[in-house]
Amino acid sequence: MTVQTRMVISLKEHPLLLTRIAALAGMMTVFGTVWPVLFHGGSAVGELLVRTHEVEAAGDADFEAMMEADLYGETGEVSEPVTERDPASIAEHVSLLRDLDRGVAILCLLLAVGLPFLCRKWPKVAWLYLLPAVWLLMNAHAGAMNGGKAFAELAVPAQATRWGMFVVLALLLSRNAQTDCIANWVLRIACALTFAIHGWEAFQLSPPFQDLLYATFGHVEIGLSESACHGLLRAIGMMDLLLAVGVTAIHFRPLLLWMGCWGLITAASRPIAMGFDAWPEFAMRLPNSAAPLLVVLLGMPAAFSLSPSKITTQQEPAT
Amino acid sequence: MNKKSTKIPLMNTSRVGFIVTSLTFSLIAAVYADDVALSKLDVKTLVSKMTPLKGTTPAQWRVVWTGDASREATISWTTAEPGTKHVVHYGPESGGNEKKFALSQTCQSNGAYSIEQPKPQKPKEGESAAEAAKRNSRMKISPAYYHHARVKNLNSDTCYYFILESDGEQSREFYFRTAPAEGDDFTLIHGGDSRSGHADRCRMNLRIAEQAISEPKVLAFAHGGDYIVTGSKWEQWRLWLSQHELTTLKDGRVLPIIPTKGNHDGGKNGLYFEVFDLAEKTERWHTTMLGKDVALVTLDTNSAAGGAQAEWLEAEMKRLRPEVRWLLVQYHRPMYPAVKGPAKHAPIFCPIFDKYNVDIALESDGHCMKRTVPIRDGKKDSSGIVYVGEGGLGVGQRKTSEDRWYINDGGKAGSEHHVIQLDFTPDKMRVRFILMDGSAWDDHTIKVRKR
Incomplete structure (x- = not known):
């Protein structure tokens, strides 16, 4: 019996397993992302909007133009006078943006939690899963624009499993052979992007990754030397890059299962290193573990083609 | 007004008192006004307090401490042109009008700031290549040059007066305390x-x-x-x-x-x-x-x-x-x-x-x-x-x-x-x-x- 046939049996026995795992991973990633929005300042999109408004309200562009003209002899167009808005009105607008930010975050959380139930009755609402996907994608993009973090510019591909998970959910809940095949490829590409970017960051000795290792090893009272830490990170980076290539090139179950385990280990390393307060960081990274497992469950081949596999063409009722 | 014009000429002491009082109030008002106006200073006034970056005129001065602050400091500034000779003249006493100082230090580190020029924008619709080039030239960031003079063996708890000099262009006199x-x-x-x-x-x-x-x-x-x-x-x-x-x-x-x-x-x-x-x-x-x-x-x-x-x-x-x-x-x-x-x-x-x-x-x-x-x-x-x-x-x-x-x-x-x-x-x-x-x-x- 081949691996893929065993997978089909498994899915027949548990027809809802695939979507349930995806829905749970999606729910957790949104929960982990929403938590800091509600209690730690705001989302990356909210941060970007607030900063843009504050900079505009403070008249920074006009101020810069005036300095460029007066101090640096650059022929900018100076619009005088520079108008600064009343601080109270700025604060009011910022407060409105913060409320909007929280409102959108709560809406996405409600969708992530409520849609699995709604989809049982109205399968077509599954496309509403694209809203949290867009929200997570926008947050990743805003994170890249905000900068200020190591490798921030790579946030969109680095978080591909997070926003990709909701695209996959929308596809899986309107299941047919074609959408399964597309979901298979969305998952594989998302896994490849996330693992490749994280691998690259590790290989480049990303400081936050170094600290995860130092702190984790510190908990078990192993003093990790700098050279050992760097060596370990480079090895991890290489492994992640190879896994990223592997997930798109071959369908090898042990490799996908290891990717799932490794995704879980790296997600768990945050609360292990930082303490339980860092649980949102664990929750938001669960798709890194769930996505390769979903590829296993889908059981579709990894080939450079979008043609549907004959193995998993059974129709599953929308959940 | 009439009272003032009639009373002041009568007594010299009153006149002196009036002047002293006026000066005192003016001084207090000036100090007070400077203080309260801080949050209301307009942008033009703020910019006018800064030094234009032109030629080799020293601007953007700063004193940096990262080591033994009672013995050493780095005195830095910026010029718009590279120049050839950059010196800080300093000493424990003011250079006075002649700007004569006991010590001087040639900058140990000079160079161009690493500037990343913005990518040129493509011509807008209906814009000629010449117009686009002109718009892009405005976006070009002028070069600037850093100069760092590391002064050592200073006396502790001492005011050090200094002027910055780049190719003969001198700054006004500054000082800092170790x-x-x-x-x-x-x-x-x-x-x-x-x-x-x-x-x-x-x-x-x-x-x-x-x-x-x-x-x-x-x-x-x-x-x-x-x-x-x-x-x-x-x-x-x-x-x-x-x-x-x-x-x-x-x-x-x-x-x-x-x-x-x-x-x-x-x-x-x-x-x-x-x-x-x-x-x-x-x-x-x-x-x-x-x-x-x-x-x-x-x-x-x-x-x-x-x-x-x-x-x-x-x-x-x-x-x-x-x-x-x-x-x-x-x-x-x-x-x-x-x-x-x-x-x-x-x-x-x-x-x-x-x-x-x-x-x-x-x-x-x-x-x-x-x-x-x-x-x-x-x-x-x-x-x-x-x-x-x-x-x-x-x-x-x-x-x-x-x-x-x-x-x-x-x-x-x-x-x-x-x-x-x-x-x-x-x-x-x-x-x-x-x-x-x-x-x-x-x-x-x-x-x-x-x-």
């Missing part, structure tokens, strides 16, 4: 996050100068990082540097800056290190000795906490703690934040802070005001460390999370532009949050630890 060799009867100002809000950034710079005028014991200014939004952009650094001129007092006194690198100050071109004359590989973290009794350890929260930095910190703390009365740390990302989540450095840094009984931790990044309760081992403890911050030099302020245990159980949080003023005495350190209008939001005292 740290005392012993004792701690001085004041340090700390602030962070000046990355946006130019007008308020300028006003806070003027506030720093005002604090130094009103309290002459102010010795230096420690910046907690996030000077600008994008650390790889010279067009942002030059604004900050020009605006930093406003921290200079009217009498020419320059407050040396003790820099910290924020998360927005990085960039592959290493401008942060060019601005402050730091070696990228070896001076990401450093100790500034403010005499024998006060040490300010600066850490880098952009680098890994573990490994080399943790080893250095442990060794530095072990060396310093028995020797100094006041052991301070400054870094950018907060360990006990009032807005965001804690820095990933906390599990590594905080146990070392606890072990060596740091007296105060100066933080930034959160864009708010915060003073925690004393904390040891992650719990409130009267023998613990007070963490203060978190940056308000112009950047928009954020709403704090008041429910955090280290704030609501005896700590304090708020949202206003501010600097933190640390007044050292042999037995206590007074920590005040000074707002833009000069008022104090918080006034807290930390007693010296038993040694």
